[in-house]
Amino acid sequence: MAGFCLKATRMLTGVRRVNYDKLDALLNITGLQGRDHLYAIDEAHEKFMAIYPTIFVKEKVVLPGIPEKRTTGVHSCYITDSKTREDFDSHNVKFYMDQVKGPQKLHSGSPEYIGKLQDLVKILKKIPIMRTQKEHESVYKMMKLISGISEQLSDAEMRELSFTVVTEYWKKGSPVDGSMGFYAVLKGSIRPQTKYYKKVVGGHFISATSSSTSIVIPTKLSWVLPPQPLLGVGSCFGTLVPLPGRLKYKTLIISTEEDCDFLKISSIDYLRIKAELAKREQLAKEELIHGSPYYKDWPMVFIFQLTVHLKWKKFPKGYVFMKGGEISEYIGFIKSGHCNAYRVIPALVKLPLGKMIKQMRHVLIGQLNPKESFGEMSILLQIPSMYTLKAATTVELGIIEASVILDLDPVIKMLFLQTVKPSFENISHDDLKLAYIKREIEKEWKQKKDTILNEALFFNGINPGFGKWVHEKPNLDKSQKKHSHGVAGRSMQKKTVIL
Template identity: 40%
Template structure:
């Protein structure tokens, strides 16, 4: 191609790319303006000296090299798109809030993560929720609504010291009687009449020390001069018992002191029974009298439930009430999960039980023959299901009292709740001799009526049922599925609203 015709080729190439009909070369402004061409660079490219005439002062090779160098610049390049950085709005808001605050960095503190995993680190309560909780405690229990009682109950469930001692239902009943007390700074709160929880303020537990009044010292004179601050009690003419606040221990919000029951004197250092308030404090109190009355009512209800359960068992329907109360005093509730093996055949059970809810399956062991490859037979000990123990039934009396092994295996079918009496309580001075003899006369071995022939007959019957079911399934699969007949398709599908005419005569005949 001659050098003079090169600009015309450029124009024709560009216009072909843009799908525009070729305009006349001399009428350049009539070109369609596109966004992909840099027309400034195109104009400079067309006016390079030495392209139109080979007799120009500039050598054609230099003009050609300059043209080739500037040719790519006439096409506009789109800026590269970088991948979008996804940032969640919640995380962005948290980072914006935390910026500018000098908070300690606890991300690498292993202690905090361990406490969170074990539930020992409490989350920060919402101020509105805690203020509502304090306002509810200011009311008398009789003036609180059901929602307010549930709010108090849910807050008390978060306290480990309470939830470890009481279950949810007992705590719910006690939460309906809790109250809040206000103590001014410097007050002494004695916690021997209840369980206390600090809700607001700070307090220090008191420490007991003994001083000899005969010894004169500066510390003793200081204590006598400030007797209003330190509680001083004279044990004798020469010995004084002084209570002073401990400086190394501070009780703050959600810390507890006091007790619901009486504790030994050696445990007073572990469980402080009295504190001195360092600030104006709001303290929640659970009265020990309320807990004692609740415990008494609960024990009475528990005894009535056990009496009703034992009375409905077949062996104890004609027992005198005093003998049943003798068993109640040693019984306790216990739950077993499903499929739990209570006792195996050939072992001595360690307790007698009265089933309150659920059922237990009874199995007898037998030696059966199992087919092996190459026409061989192997002896295997198997468990045969023989029945079940239902609600309001008992078991284990004869095995515990006579120390004889049981002849069956007892496995729980569902979650079972029982009232059990340990074997330790049945012997010696714990249980009356007359009650033990009465139990031996009325009770019978668990499924003791079963004989070896009954177990063999039941085993053979179940094995025949398994073989019959297997043979039936194999026969049906061969006759139906293997021959291409599938239920629901072909001949098996008949959706007739009435009998067809061609079949009526056949049916009548």
């Protein structure tokens, strides 16, 4: 019995939820069977049996709790850092939300946000030409997180500017003029020294005080500004568009309250990149319209009048651009993706019980590919479309609204009517019937063939995809593939010799 106790001691010392005081009392019982005692005393045995069940602490059973009432939206179930054993045993869904939610967006002032800004300072200390592609990508991503930058710049502008931005270091108490660049505070704090400290793209100035415009208090000696608030990490000041001569000096001045690191976007770089992007976009619009077969012979003077009104738009798969029997709302020039055109015809449909009913069915009549267009004739002649156009893939279009087309010069309208032809105009009603019948025959034959094949496999005891009928393609390395191809080639040569 003592040997059993020692063995139990070794087994139980690493187990949780054990009352070690009771275990010690159990081991100190005298009169149990062991090396020195061949027989156990009845009193010691009864004492052992009474103490033994008490050495295990029974854990309290926690039943599933009633979930807390949500407040606003799905994200009201916030995960706290303090999670107890009872909380997890309660099967409360909110403690498992972090396993399915994506990474939370960084917010200004959080330790992660400040840490990333410090990493950005290290990257920006390198001159742009010495940065790696990965570092340029990191700069671009951080510019998207700074609200003062992302709210004014497009995604393309931020990506281009990420290759040119630099960092500037200013000591405590230095005045900084923001009239020729836009700055973001990466380290330290600043205090505005003028009425305004920032000018956004669009023209209006931003004041540092709580109200939209600061109140200037005149005195006998000078103009005194109200106290300006302190701006910290993540704040922005300056302007992307250079100020005119009369406002260039002493308009956007700040003072550093401590040693500061700034991200600087030069106004000259911004204007240059903005002009380059506008030029690229204009060229893309001209190539898209001029590349269409209906517009390849148009003079560039008229192409320019269309590109002014063309806007880019992206549509998901399955989006309906134009419905049959309705007038198109815009002219669409396909930049990327494919569109399927359908016509609706009445057809007899066989029900499972053999009854035939008449229903309307969509028949595929053609496809529109990149650099093709649609909607011109429907808008100019104000006639309903003869077909339904649906996106077969994700489609990016250049669109011109119908109201713009109807207000164009009469010469351009005449040019439209002379060059543009209706799409799928040569498809007759009989062709649609034949196409529908052919599709239904192929569909019926495929179903019949699959049924016969499945019955034959089932009759022979073959169950594809299960048991020994699972056939996985082996993942071979390049060397193994080369070796297998060489063996196959040699075997073919041997067979050829035998023949």
